[in-house]
Amino acid sequence: MGVELWVSRDRDRDGAGGRGPGAGEERTEERGSGFEEGDRAGGQGPGAREERIEDRGSRFEDLEPQDTASANSPIINSSPAAAPASPSARGPRPPAPAEGRPPSALDPGPSALSWDQLRIAVQTCTACSLHETRTQTVFGIGDPNSSLMVIGEAPGADEDRQGEPFVGRAGQLLNVMLEAIGFAREQVYIANIIKCRPPGNRDPHIEETAACQPYLHRQIALLQPRLILSVGRISAHNLLGTEEAVGRLRGRVHRFDPGDIPLIVTYHPAYLLRRPQEKAKAWQDLQAAYRVLNDLMD
Numbered sequence: 001m002g003v004e005l006w007v008s009r010d011r012d013r014d015g016a017g018g019r020g021p022g023a024g025e026e027r028t029e030e031r032g033s034g035f036e037e038g039d040r041a042g043g044q045g046p047g048a049r050e051e052r053i054e055d056r057g058s059r060f061e062d063l064e065p066q067d068t069a070s071a072n073s074p075i076i077n078s079s080p081a082a083a084p085a086s087p088s089a090r091g092p093r094p095p096a097p098a099e100g101r102p103p104s105a106l107d108p109g110p111s112a113l114s115w116d117q118l119r120i121a122v123q124t125c126t127a128c129s130l131h132e133t134r135t136q137t138v139f140g141i142g143d144p145n146s147s148l149m150v151i152g153e154a155p156g157a158d159e160d161r162q163g164e165p166f167v168g169r170a171g172q173l174l175n176v177m178l179e180a181i182g183f184a185r186e187q188v189y190i191a192n193i194i195k196c197r198p199p200g201n202r203d204p205h206i207e208e209t210a211a212c213q214p215y216l217h218r219q220i221a222l223l224q225p226r227l228i229l230s231v232g233r234i235s236a237h238n239l240l241g242t243e244e245a246v247g248r249l250r251g252r253v254h255r256f257d258p259g260d261i262p263l264i265v266t267y268h269p270a271y272l273l274r275r276p277q278e279k280a281k282a283w284q285d286l287q288a289a290y291r292v293l294n295d296l297m298d
C-alpha cells in the first residue's frame, strides 16, 4: 500500500475539535470546499464496490444522526475479495497473560495486561486528577478483532454518564459515518485518547493524556487494527505527536508508531454537527479509509 493523497492540503486548515461547543471553530479558516465533485463521482476508485460507497456518501451527507438505516458492508459482507481477513489471518497477536489476576502494584504496567486486566486497571485508575470528577471510566467498546479502530478524544457528559464512547448525537452521526463504508458500530472498536471526562468538556491536559496513553497503546497492541481512524484534533495530535490542524492532517495516510499502523485523520462528528458543510470532506476521508482497508485485503 502506498501513501495516498486525496486532498490538496493548502485548501483548508481548520482545527476541528470535537466535544465542546465551538471547539476548534476559532481555529477554522475556510479556504474552499476541499471536496471535488469529480472525486465523488467515482474518479478515484474503479469498480462496482466504489460505486456503492459513492451512493452511501450521498446518504451520509444528507442524513441527520437519528437516521441510522442499516447498510450491507462492502468490506465485511460482500465478495470474498472485498472481505477483511479473519482475525486468524491477520498474523500473530502478542501473547496475553493469564486471565483472572487483577493488576496490582507488582504488575509491570498496561503493556502486559490482557483485555480483562486492562479494563480493570482503567476502572480503578487514579493516575491523573480526572479520576476525582468522573462518574465512571469510558474504556472502549466494539469488536476486539476488528480491522478498524476509531479513536476519539475524551468522554463528554453523555459518555461519562453511560460509560460508553461516542453516544448521543455525535455517536449517532459516527454510526452513520461507519455505515457509509459498510461497518456497523459493533463491527469496529471505538476508544478515546483518555478514559475519564475532563470537567466541563475542556481539552485534556498534557499530563492527563500522558498518564492515560499506556492504556490506549495497550488497546491498540491487543487489537492490532489494520487501520486507525483518528477523529478530531485532540486525537490526531496525540496519536501523531503533532500540533498541525486537522485540515492539514487529513488527506494522507499517516503511520501510527508503535506498530506502523496506517492512520487516517478526519473530523470529529461533534464538529460535523456544528459544521455540516464539512461532511463532504469527512466523506472523502471515509472513502480513503475504505480504499486503504480494501488495499490491505488484496
Ligand code: SF4
Residues within 6 Å of the ligand: 122, 125, 126, 127, 128, 129, 130, 131, 137, 194, 195, 196, 208, 211, 212
Ligand atoms: S484519564 Fe486515564 S490516567 Fe487519568 S484517571 Fe482516568 S484512566 Fe487514569
